Amino acid sequence: MRRLIALPNNISRVVRADSYGTSAWNRTARITTELANGNEKRFFVKCHEGERGKVMVQGEYEAEVEIHEVMPGFIPAPLAWGQCRATSPPKFFILKEFCDMSSHLPEPVQFCDKLARLHAGYFAQTVDWDSSWASFFSKMLAGLVDHDLTVNGRWKEYEDAVTKTRTVVIPRLLGALETEGRTIVPKLIHGNLWEENCGTSLETGEVQIFDACSFYAHSEMELGMWRSERVRFRSKTYMRQYLRNVGISEPADEFDDRNRLYAVNFNINRSTRKASYVREKALDDMLFLINKYGSKGPASEASTTGSM
Numbered sequence: 001m002r003r004l005i006a007l008p009n010n011i012s013r014v015v016r017a018d019s020y021g022t023s024a025w026n027r028t029a030r031i032t033t034e035l036a037n038g039n040e041k042r043f044f045v046k047c048h049e050g051e052r053g054k055v056m057v058q059g060e061y062e063a064e065v066e067i068h069e070v071m072p073g074f075i076p077a078p079l080a081w082g083q084c085r086a087t088s089p090p091k092f093f094i095l096k097e098f099c100d101m102s103s104h105l106p107e108p109v110q111f112c113d114k115l116a117r118l119h120a121g122y123f124a125q126t127v128d129w130d131s132s133w134a135s136f137f138s139k140m141l142a143g144l145v146d147h148d149l150t151v152n153g154r155w156k157e158y159e160d161a162v163t164k165t166r167t168v169v170i171p172r173l174l175g176a177l178e179t180e181g182r183t184i185v186p187k188l189i190h191g192n193l194w195e196e197n198c199g200t201s202l203e204t205g206e207v208q209i210f211d212a213c214s215f216y217a218h219s220e221m222e223l224g225m226w227r228s229e230r231v232r233f234r235s236k237t238y239m240r241q242y243l244r245n246v247g248i249s250e251p252a253d254e255f256d257d258r259n260r261l262y263a264v265n266f267n268i269n270r271s272t273r274k275a276s277y278v279r280e281k282a283l284d285d286m287l288f289l290i291n292k293y294g295s296k297g298p299a300s301e302a303s304t305t306g307s308m
Helices: 050-072 107-119 133-152 155-173 220-225 236-246 252-271 278-293
Strands: 011-019 027-035 038-049 079-081 091-097 185-187 198-199 207-209 215-217
Touching: 038 050, 050 079, 050 091, 050 185, 107 185, 107 207, 107 220, 107 236, 133 155, 133 215, 133 252, 155 252, 155 278, 185 220, 215 220, 220 236, 220 252, 252 278
Parallel strands: none
Antiparallel strands: 011 027, 027 038, 038 091, 079 091, 185 215, 198 207
């Protein structure tokens, strides 16, 4: 294993490496080592292949470093990332501290309290910036749709709905967050938070998250994935507990529509992974929002610039 990845200098020997966990996109393993003092130390390693894998590994590492710096008990410590030695095609790894976790849903109060504290923090910006959250979200959605069309093919009704969502719904629905003196304070979100990407440490009982795809966003964006019928965080218990800690952005009566719009983004992202049937759900949600917000009113004509 030392011939493939860089391990910390205080490791005297690798005892064993075992396949650990399942993933459709990468290989994962648990590495058991012996320290110079004779104690055992375990690590978790994930490997991706090719240039796309390099981007994914680096992005995950940098996202988790930021989360760990602010809330070190909320995520296993990311230790290193880099290129595996002597592999063809090239492979890239991310190395983390190993945490043995239960597979049960996390306790809602502790989990949502930690998530709320993560979203309440202030972080230095390391990604491309846009002065408007509505504009940022629109560009992000456009990029996902372009990739989705490449993977799953053209679909006129879907493409027309995306265009109207970007030109009418997003400026109206998200623009309202940054009008009448309101502003959006950007928060670092996990970006892919569902029950498969979190667990409870069997050693400490603390809830931890992993596999972050972080970016800076309106904090409610984190909840878009929870709308999916396949996600068990869809339970009102988790949503209510989170909102009890954070509150709802104004206009509060449009919260569910914003959540529906954010779910469109996550569903299209999932569709790009050759799950094209999810596009139908994304289309249904876009058509619902177009029907509701398609007629421009005073709120839609307000400026969408703000603090994002």
